[in-house]
Amino acid sequence: MLYILIGIAEALCVAALVLVGIWMGVYRGGVAWDGSTSEFNVHPIMMTLGLIVFNGNAxxxxxxCRRTPHVWVKTAHVVLHCLALICACVALAAVWQYHDANGLPNVYSIHSWIGITVFILFAVQWLIGLFMFAFPCASLQQRDRYKPLHIFLGVFIFGGACAAALIGIEDKLMLSISTTYSSRPPEAYVANFFGYVILALAAVVTFIVTFAPWKRPEDIASEWQPIVTSTPARGLNIQEPSDL
Amino acid sequence: MLYILIGIAEALCVAALVLVGIWMGVYRGGVAWDGSTSEFNVHPIMMTLGLIVFNGNAxxxxxxCRRTPHVWVKTAHVVLHCLALICACVALAAVWQYHDANGLPNVYSIHSWIGITVFILFAVQWLIGLFMFAFPCASLQQRDRYKPLHIFLGVFIFGGACAAALIGIEDKLMLSISTTYSSRPPEAYVANFFGYVILALAAVVTFIVTFAPWKRPEDIASEWQPIVTSTPARGLNIQEPSDL
Incomplete structure (x- = not known):
């Protein structure tokens, strides 16, 4: 069941990227980096890729990867979060530069308020996680105490990113097709289905990540090892997982 | 710490109701049931009260209420969810009737798609919960198997309701003050802060509800008792909770 849901989550990730690609590519004129609305279009694509797809997969x-040694999973977790952070920074730069190039104010909408809050939480969590878990400067006890908060915040930030995306879809539609939106043109269906896919993805990912019986077996020995000096912990107290 | 966070959650509930009240009352002309925009204003107020405040408290x-006998807590849980369902129905009726009275189409925006999905999930979960837990038609084994899904869905529906509210705030602002929104009039601050309070409430409530050490001690004897025939289970295997 776990792997079926992971398959569904991956299909939803692909669907989200395809739908935002169609929306921005077919209906909104594609992408560019020239101050035009095509530069704005980089924002939803890169945010979807970063804070939803890479973040969700992390x-x-x-x-x-319950059979994989902990240190490899941790490394992939850090790499995916780095990719997510880079994508989110590019997405923020695109919308900021587009606003500046067109004399539009920044950070006035509820989408931007929530979106920037989620981004700051993500960046702070990434930084703390890097020093607490990847290249640890904290004791095992401190990390054990912080870990539940790290997990909670990770799930909450992912949910917040999905919510920010949904607000952003409403925002973009009201800015671009407000006069025709209520007559349900094809673009509205593409954007609404994109939102629906994000809602479904939020449900599937949070279930996979929080369902207690699918918890990864504890492997304290390799958990304690920082990424930079560790060797793969294969064979160290790794229990065979049951595919529930 | 648990009770401090519950206090913060209650303060955020009050703040959310005050802010949506000021927004609809001061800036949007108050409430009525006459087909005018004042009828629409019933929608955000009743949705906030129902699917966010009552639902969150449930x-x-x-x-x-970790010291309270299980059957009483369960009864209050059912009552709060009934109030939430009634409020949500009134809120839906208000916006539907307002649209019909003004020849506006229903269910075209991403807010309405997500909002109706969350409402249907809430109603189905309420119905299943009623027959599974309150007036049980299911065996103890079936209820034990379903319970983790009931809890996950409850938290997800609450998060979804918060997300729907945030999309709704963007929707309403773009419909009512789209030309002045970017110059940040007082109404924009009221609405944005309302959204911010909902985000904070989502964080605090989901943390309280999911943080493992605050789990209520299991009390199988009273858990099994349906509401209608049970007597208070005081003294039956109730452990003294520790206020973490």
């Missing part, structure tokens, strides 16, 4: 890794 | 009950 969360699922610990459940998906 | 979820927190099991953690907040």
């Amino acid at each position: 969360l699922m890794l610990y459940r998906a | 979820l927190m009950l099991y953690r907040a």
Whole structure:
């Protein structure tokens, strides 16, 4: 059941990227980096790729790769979060530069308020996680105490990113097709289905990540090892997972 | 710490109701049931009261009332969810009737798609919960198997309701003050802060409800008792909770 849900989650990730690609590519004129609305279009694509697809996959890794040594999963978790952070920074730069190039104010809408809050939480969590878990400067006790908060915040930030995306879809539609939106043109269906896919993805990922019986077996020995000096912990207290 | 967070959650519930009240009352002309925009204003107020405040409190009950016999907590959980369902129905009726009275189409925006999906999930979960737990038609084994899904869905529906509210705030602002929104009029601050309070409430409630050490002690004897025939299970295997 776990791997079926992971398959569904991956299909939803692909669907989200395809739908945002069609929306921005077919209906909104594609992407560019020239101050035009095509530069704005980089924003939803890169945010979807970063804070939803890469971020969601980083969360699922610990459940998906239950047979893989902990240090490898942790490395992939860090790499995916780095990719997510880079994508989110590019997405923010695109919308900021587009606003500046067109004399539009920044950070006035509820989408931008929630979106920037989620981004700051993500960046802070990434930084703390890097120093607490990847290249640890904290004791095992401190990390054990912080870990539940790290997991909660990770899931909450992913949910917040999905919510920010949904607000952003409404925002973009009201800015671009407000006069025709209520007559349900094809673009509205593409954007609404994109939102629906994000809602479904939020449900599937949070279930996979929080369902207690799918918890990865504890492997304290390799958990304690920082990425930079560790060797693969294969064979160290790794229990055979049951595919529930 | 648990009770401090519950206090913060209650303060955020009050803040959300005050802010949506000020937004609809001061800036949007108050409430009525006459087909005018004042009828629409019933929608955000009743949705906030129902699917966010009553729903959120229903979820927190099991953690907040850890000393209270299970059957009483369950009864209050059912009552709060009934109130939430009534409020949500009134809220849906208000917006539907307002649209019909003004020749506006229903269910075209991403807010309405997500909102109706969350409402249907809430109603189905309420119905299943009623027959599975309150007036049980299922065996103890079936209920034990379903319970984790009931809890996950409850938290997800609450998060979905918060997300739907945030999309709705963007929708309403773009419909009513789209030309002045970017110059940040006072109404924009009220609405944005309302959204911010909902985001904070989502964080606090989901943390309270999911943080493992605050789990209510299991009390199988009274858990099995249906509401209608049970007597208070005081003294039956109730452990003294520790206020973490």
